[in-house]
Amino acid sequence: MKRCLLLLLCCLVLRPCLGQPLPITPTASGAPELKQGRLIGVAIGSAVFYTATMILLRKAWYKKRVPFHAFNDNGEWLQMDKVGHAATAYLMSRGGYELFRWTGLNDRAATLTGGALALLFQTTLEVFDGTAEGWGFSRGDMIANAAGTALFVGQQYAFGNQPVQLKYGWRKSIYAPYRPNLLGKTTGIQLLKDYNAQQYWLSLNIASVFPVGPQFPRWLNLAVGYSGSGMTGGHANPPYVGPDGREVVFERRRQFYLSPDADLSRIQQLSPTAERFIGMAQFFKIAAPSLEYNRVNGVRFHPFLVKKD
Incomplete structure (x- = not known):
């Protein structure tokens, strides 16, 4: 944390x-x-x-x-x-x-x-x-x-x-309520402590690496992401019994993503307001459609935001 x-x-x-x-x-x-x-x-x-x-x-x-x-x-x-x-x-x-x-x-x-x-x-x-x-x-x-x-x-x-940037993404997970003292009771604390909710991306600027024509958007990136899910403990998940008396078991799994992204600093002739926005947003992965693979769910498509799980 x-x-x-x-x-x-x-x-x-x-x-x-x-x-x-x-x-x-x-x-x-x-x-x-x-x-x-x-x-x-x-x-x-x-x-x-x-x-x-x-x-x-x-x-x-x-x-x-x-x-x-x-x-x-x-x-x-x-x-x-x-x-x-x-x-x-x-x-x-x-x-x-x-x-x-x-x-x-x-x-x-x-x-x-x-x-x-x-x-x-x-x-x-x-x-x-x-x-x-x-x-x-x-x-x-x-x-x-x-x-x-x-x-x-x-x-x-x-x-x-x-040409390659490290970026950060976050979406609320479903696991924090099962161990709120460890993963956070509120959204603000979960932002810091819930690793299930975090994603990290390597964002590659296409025009910087591949030969493209003059009309190709210089700001377009391709991002590869990684996150973990199903984690209610560091090394392993402790036993948890739900309100109905049944044990709740979560599958710990790695998640891999592929998604378009943007390097906003490569947009030319920006206004001062837009430049300030770049300063705030550059480190954060923009919301965009993405493909995910993990061993539990296989391949999944997320049309805008990564699914909360």
């Missing part, structure tokens, strides 16, 4: 910066002009955000400290937590990059800074986990953190943009 809380905090703080790269005034030589006032402000703001977030999470989740230890949670929640770590690291890397590009830093310096800040945030949380009762340092989490950061940094260095 702490990782999901950090994800939402990042969305709120960085949402104005997640669309198109913010314009940088060029100098006469064509190089970006470094805005020292902006740079100082962003650096101070990043430090304040980091400190405040770590204090908040430390007080909320790490009240009892123990000697540093490791914990293997790689088998929990059908690895949805690990994918979420990668998505959070990707989001933070991209947000940090956009912020520092706005200050006038060149592309490579901003890319490195954004990635370094993302790893700093995530690594600090893992160290906290390693010294907290009931938690532990997770090598799987750190690998996922590094993978999400590498996805952003690698593409930015190689292509100067993001």
